Amino acid sequence: MTIRTALPGDEAPTVALWQAAGLTRPWNDANADFRLALANETSDVLLAETDGALAGAVMVGFDGHRGWVYYLGVDPAQRRAGIGAALMAAAEQWLKARRCPKIMFMVRHDNIATKAFYAALGYEENAVVTMGRRLDDD
Numbered sequence: 001m002t003i004r005t006a007l008p009g010d011e012a013p014t015v016a017l018w019q020a021a022g023l024t025r026p027w028n029d030a031n032a033d034f035r036l037a038l039a040n041e042t043s044d045v046l047l048a049e050t051d052g053a054l055a056g057a058v059m060v061g062f063d064g065h066r067g068w069v070y071y072l073g074v075d076p077a078q079r080r081a082g083i084g085a086a087l088m089a090a091a092e093q094w095l096k097a098r099r100c101p102k103i104m105f106m107v108r109h110d111n112i113a114t115k116a117f118y119a120a121l122g123y124e125e126n127a128v129v130t131m132g133r134r135l136d137d138d
Ligand SMILES: CC(C)(COP(=O)(O)OP(=O)(O)OC[C@H]1O[C@@H](n2cnc3c(N)ncnc32)[C@H](O)[C@@H]1OP(=O)(O)O)[C@@H](O)C(=O)NCCC(=O)NCCS
Pocket: 021, 022, 023, 071, 072, 073, 074, 075, 078, 079, 080, 081, 082, 083, 084, 085, 086, 106, 107, 108, 111, 113, 114, 116, 117, 118, 120, 121
């Protein structure tokens, strides 16, 4: 397995993988999210490939204070083979290279299954509630 930074031409297979992993939502435009992450200097999408084919992906970004991870997904046929852990390790390295002191992410309430995954990687729950408002509707 290899991990590399996504390029614009990776958009379609990456979004298809995110869809297969159940990560997309009707109110988020995953294609636009992919393009915006690549267009900004402070974010990237990292891809895991096995035998040259896409097996997993994660979006990572540094806001100048904390590092955030989004859209972590692994091909359902290739799970429990260490790809998710390798992508998180790559995201951690990406952030460490930018001297980011802490990595964070949001987990949807109904996504209990991933808690065991993150716990296995040494992550613990923070006692915070995230609040948000869409800006693209204004
Ligand atoms: C979560 C996800 C990325 C994990 O990817 P993966 O490649 O299967 O994970 P790994 O093989 O690296 O797992 C590392 C460790 O995490 C734990 N783990 C992973 N999946 C688990 C599961 N479903 N149940 C319990 N523990 C799990 C195990 O300890 C595992 O080590 P082991 O296989 O040696 O026991 C993958 O299941 C996925 O794409 N899920 C759907 C999308 C999603 O929910 N993303 C996260 C959004 S917050």
